[in-house]
Amino acid sequence: MEYFVQQVINGLQIGFVYALVALGYTLVYGIVRLINFAHGDVFMVGAFIGLYAIERHHLPISAVFLAAVGGCALLAMAMERVAYRPLREAPRIASLITAIGMSLFLEYFTALHQVFGPDYYSFPRPFAVTTWEVRGITLTNIQAIIFVVTLLCLGLLQFVVYRTRTGRAMRAVSYDYVTAGLMGVNVNLVISLTFALGGALAGVGGVLYGIAYPQVNTFMGVMPGLKAFTAAVLGGIGSIPGAVLGALIMGQSETLTAAYLSSTYRDGIAFLILIAVLVWKPTGILGTARTEKV
Amino acid sequence: MRTAINLFKAFGPLCLAAGLGYLAESGEMINPYWIQIFQLACIIAISSLGLNLIYGFTGLFSLGHAAFYGVGAYTAALVMKSYGGESQYVFLAALLAGCAGAAIVAYLIGVPTLRLTSDYLGIATLGFGIIMKVLFDNIDSFIPQLGGARGMTGIAKMTTVPWAVVFLGISLILVRNLIHSSYGRALVSIREDEIAAGTMGIDIFRCKMAGFVAGCALAGLSGGLYAHLYAFLHPSNFDFFKSVDVLMIVVLGGIGNMSGTLVASFGWIFLLEGLRVVLPPEYIEFRWVLIPVLLIVTMLVRPEGLFGFREFPFLSGRDDE
Numbered sequence: 001m002e003y004f005v006q007q008v009i010n011g012l013q014i015g016f017v018y019a020l021v022a023l024g025y026t027l028v029y030g031i032v033r034l035i036n037f038a039h040g041d042v043f044m045v046g047a048f049i050g051l052y053a054i055e056r057h058h059l060p061i062s063a064v065f066l067a068a069v070g071g072c073a074l075l076a077m078a079m080e081r082v083a084y085r086p087l088r089e090a091p092r093i094a095s096l097i098t099a100i101g102m103s104l105f106l107e108y109f110t111a112l113h114q115v116f117g118p119d120y121y122s123f124p125r126p127f128a129v130t131t132w133e134v135r136g137i138t139l140t141n142i143q144a145i146i147f148v149v150t151l152l153c154l155g156l157l158q159f160v161v162y163r164t165r166t167g168r169a170m171r172a173v174s175y176d177y178v179t180a181g182l183m184g185v186n187v188n189l190v191i192s193l194t195f196a197l198g199g200a201l202a203g204v205g206g207v208l209y210g211i212a213y214p215q216v217n218t219f220m221g222v223m224p225g226l227k228a229f230t231a232a233v234l235g236g237i238g239s240i241p242g243a244v245l246g247a248l249i250m251g252q253s254e255t256l257t258a259a260y261l262s263s264t265y266r267d268g269i270a271f272l273i274l275i276a277v278l279v280w281k282p283t284g285i286l287g288t289a290r291t292e293k294v
Numbered sequence: 295m296r297t298a299i300n301l302f303k304a305f306g307p308l309c310l311a312a313g314l315g316y317l318a319e320s321g322e323m324i325n326p327y328w329i330q331i332f333q334l335a336c337i338i339a340i341s342s343l344g345l346n347l348i349y350g351f352t353g354l355f356s357l358g359h360a361a362f363y364g365v366g367a368y369t370a371a372l373v374m375k376s377y378g379g380e381s382q383y384v385f386l387a388a389l390l391a392g393c394a395g396a397a398i399v400a401y402l403i404g405v406p407t408l409r410l411t412s413d414y415l416g417i418a419t420l421g422f423g424i425i426m427k428v429l430f431d432n433i434d435s436f437i438p439q440l441g442g443a444r445g446m447t448g449i450a451k452m453t454t455v456p457w458a459v460v461f462l463g464i465s466l467i468l469v470r471n472l473i474h475s476s477y478g479r480a481l482v483s484i485r486e487d488e489i490a491a492g493t494m495g496i497d498i499f500r501c502k503m504a505g506f507v508a509g510c511a512l513a514g515l516s517g518g519l520y521a522h523l524y525a526f527l528h529p530s531n532f533d534f535f536k537s538v539d540v541l542m543i544v545v546l547g548g549i550g551n552m553s554g555t556l557v558a559s560f561g562w563i564f565l566l567e568g569l570r571v572v573l574p575p576e577y578i579e580f581r582w583v584l585i586p587v588l589l590i591v592t593m594l595v596r597p598e599g600l601f602g603f604r605e606f607p608f609l610s611g612r613d614d615e
Contacts, residue, residue: 082590086594087594090597090598091597091598093545093549094545094598095593097541097542097545097546097589097593098589098590098593100538100586100589101586101587101589101590102586103586104582104585104586105587108579108582108583108586109583111579112579112583226420226424230417233417237413262432264431264443265428265432267425267427267428268424268428271421271425272425274417274418274421275406275418275425278414278418279407279409279418282409282410
């Protein structure tokens with residue numbers, strides 16, 4: 001029993017990190033219907049910014065997060081401006097391909113020796129690790145920080161999207177961007193801001209991931225990216241609670257498979273759940289079906 | 295008589311190309327390395343044609359094409375390794391087995407997933423691709439000969455230029471004839487507007503399934519050829535990135551455009567290898583920096599693909615002339 005609870009807590013740890021990345025996918029997909037394949041690499045850049053901020057500049061932990069948030073938000077906005085905005089009126093597949101191009105570019109460009117470098121780098125712990133033990137279940141302060149930071153980000157996001165004018169503009173653009181534009185919403189700005197918001201969350205996720213699994217590499221974003229995206233779809237893409245729910249399911253399935261079955265089947269089971277859910281409910285667990293007009 | 299002329303028109307150039315390829319290969323006029331690259335390009339072109347049939351013509355977004363390619367490769371390699379030795383006939387049978395294996399798997403995965411629409415189908419096939427990769431990684435615990443994560447060795451090197459060219463030609467002819475038949479028109483109509491197609495009495499699910507299975511069968515065929523070209527299989531040859539490669543080729547060439555797929559496959563493979571030769575060794579890692587840049591720029595300049603809607607004359611239908 002203790003073992004099980006321990007694994008569930010470990011699953012929550014990775015699940016919350018996936019949630020931060022999944023939110024970026026869900027926001028961007030919700031607003032421009034684009035699977036932003038490069039989002040996992042924004043997450044990777046966030047981790048590297050964290051690495052440099054801690055190792056070279058010895059910034060305090062809050063400044064580390066701010067640096068990653070700022071850097072990733074700028075990167076996401078730049079990506080949207082260069083690779084996606086010119087193709088907004090083109091067939092959707094075109095921007096999907098540029099997203100793949102962007103992803104490859106970020107991975108290989110940052111792997112150059114002149115940039116981050118091609119090796120695995122160890123991520124320095126910015127604080128000492130403390131563990132608490134309650135009835136045989138251990139909890140680390142890393143896990144506590146991940147839970148607190150993610151919940152804070154979630155609350156903030158929920159506030160921005162549902163309680164501010166910008167959030168209302170985002171929802172309007174997501175519903176129908178042409179009409180939103182006619183109503184005086186600055187569509188380009190809103191889409192830019194959405195990318196920035198997604199990038200910022202990925203930046204936080206990158207730093208948290210680096211702290212929890214202290215090894216970074218320029219290809220580290222690929223698998224978490226795919227899983228976070230899957231999580232977003234599993235929960236119902238475009239839905240903020242859905243993304244979190246999906247990410248928690250992904251985290252649990254992954255840890256529990258590794259704990260009880262075999263870690264080599266870890267990725268397989270997660271995607272098997274995805275296919276099963278899609279077959280049962282094609283728009284995801286919390287997604288709403290939009291009926292097609294004839 | 296007409297049939298004979300048509301047959302000659304279709305297979306004449308094919309035989310000629312295969313003959314030339316045979317001469318080039320046996321006469322050692324060209325560096326064997328480049329001959330191998332040429333074969334790889336033919337193989338990738340077959341697989342891309344399959345995806346073009348699925349995505350380009352039928353409009354089914356598939357992100358797991360490499361899984362079917364892998365099923366074909368492993369099936370063919372297993373058949374050849376168990377029964378073949380060096381026999382050309384068994385090789386042909388092994389390729390067809392690979393083709394059939396991929397088609398059966400495609401049917402099984404199609405039954406639940408083909409009811410999904412657009413992006414959701416893409417994600418389901420992506421998930422399937424990753425599941426298959428995990429399966430290939432662990433397959434040695436079920437079938438030890440397939441090697442699992444250590445890779446499969448001991449496959450006979452059977453793929454030659456004539457084999458590759460002939461199968462590419464046959465695939466081209468098959469896809470062309472399918473697209474210009476009434477079944478093909480049904481597939482295209484589903485891509486254009488599923489509801490309208492259904493209203494016209496087209497059995498949408500069956501047609502989608504037919505297109506999907508046929509496209510995956512081509513992937514299986516090319517997988518079999520691939521297995522016997524390099525004589526080594528590893529699960530990483532069939533991961534998500536390989537699915538993406540094929541998708542990029544199809545979109546770069548132009549969706550629903552066979553000429554574009556053909557040119558883009560050859561262009562892509564030769565570009566990858568060409569950059570290896572052109573770039574000085576100390577800059578070799580810039581290869582994968584240049585390629586995405588090229589990809590993004592191409593998409594920005596020509597979002598409809600390099601070829602758009604134009605086809606080579608031998609690939610366009612009679613009524614399009």
